[in-house]
Amino acid sequence: MLQGAYHLATKKFTQAGNRVKAMRALLKSGDTEKIIFFAGVSRQKEIYVMAANYLQRLDWRKDPEIMKNIITFYTKGRALESLSGFYDACAQVEIDEYQNYEKALGALSEALKCMNKAKMQDVSTQEAKINFLKRRIALLKKFVQARRTYEEDVEEAMKQCLLLLEEPDLDTGVRSGDIYGFMIEHYASTADFQKAYHLVTELKQRLPNASLAYYVNNTVLEQIKRSVGLDEPALGPAATPGIEEEIEEDIPEDFGF
Numbered sequence: 001m002l003q004g005a006y007h008l009a010t011k012k013f014t015q016a017g018n019r020v021k022a023m024r025a026l027l028k029s030g031d032t033e034k035i036i037f038f039a040g041v042s043r044q045k046e047i048y049v050m051a052a053n054y055l056q057r058l059d060w061r062k063d064p065e066i067m068k069n070i071i072t073f074y075t076k077g078r079a080l081e082s083l084s085g086f087y088d089a090c091a092q093v094e095i096d097e098y099q100n101y102e103k104a105l106g107a108l109s110e111a112l113k114c115m116n117k118a119k120m121q122d123v124s125t126q127e128a129k130i131n132f133l134k135r136r137i138a139l140l141k142k143f144v145q146a147r148r149t150y151e152e153d154v155e156e157a158m159k160q161c162l163l164l165l166e167e168p169d170l171d172t173g174v175r176s177g178d179i180y181g182f183m184i185e186h187y188a189s190t191a192d193f194q195k196a197y198h199l200v201t202e203l204k205q206r207l208p209n210a211s212l213a214y215y216v217n218n219t220v221l222e223q224i225k226r227s228v229g230l231d232e233p234a235l236g237p238a239a240t241p242g243i244e245e246e247i248e249e250d251i252p253e254d255f256g257f
Helices: 002-015 019-029 032-042 045-056 064-076 080-098 101-117 123-149 154-165 176-189 193-206 218-227
Strands: none
Touching (some): 019 032, 123 176, 154 176, 193 218
16 A cells, blocks of 8 residues: 555656656655655666665665666766666675675776776775775785686795785775685695695684684585594584675776676
8 A cells, every 4th residue: 555655656756747756756665666666767867876876775785687677777877886886796706705806906907997997086095996896896806816826836826825915904895714715626636635634734724713614515514524534523613604895988898797
């Protein structure tokens, strides 16, 4: 009943020529399909941005169509800072939920493009955001390169990972646990369990409150424990890992997602 009232208000405001108020009423209805349609036919920057902001509050991570509409509406609304932030959020999802650094790199690259084209009033803040994105992209590129190198030169890939772990601001771009996990699983696969165990202890020291199983397969952890002669659960609890935000109108059809 309440949704119907908001729909009626939307109709009245539209008839009166006030599409912004019409959209505000429609947003309160929570009718996502009508919100997307109304934004598309209204062709007003403010309405595009209002629709995109609303869609970001939904579970866009599991709905590619909603994700596409968010990108489309921010692009058409010329909300480049917001679009940059959305691409940044996409990158973080790829890292946190899927450990997919290749896709995260693609998303962060799009975030940087948008931030470069944005026209923020505070130029110093914009420059700081640009530099921060550049630094994170550089860190991601190093990890992605290390994993690619692994296919041809394992020893070199391990060296690159060790050097990356020494970066002071590493976790702003790459989770140190993912690097350790990559290395630990490699050494376990080659039966070098002492080296694998050494890296596990380093990981525990570096991330004392983290669940090891978030970064290393449980089976691998048990294999390491048995191989180094540990009867007690010295590797820590292996709990199931859990999850602990003027440009051309061409929208990238595939930035890696």
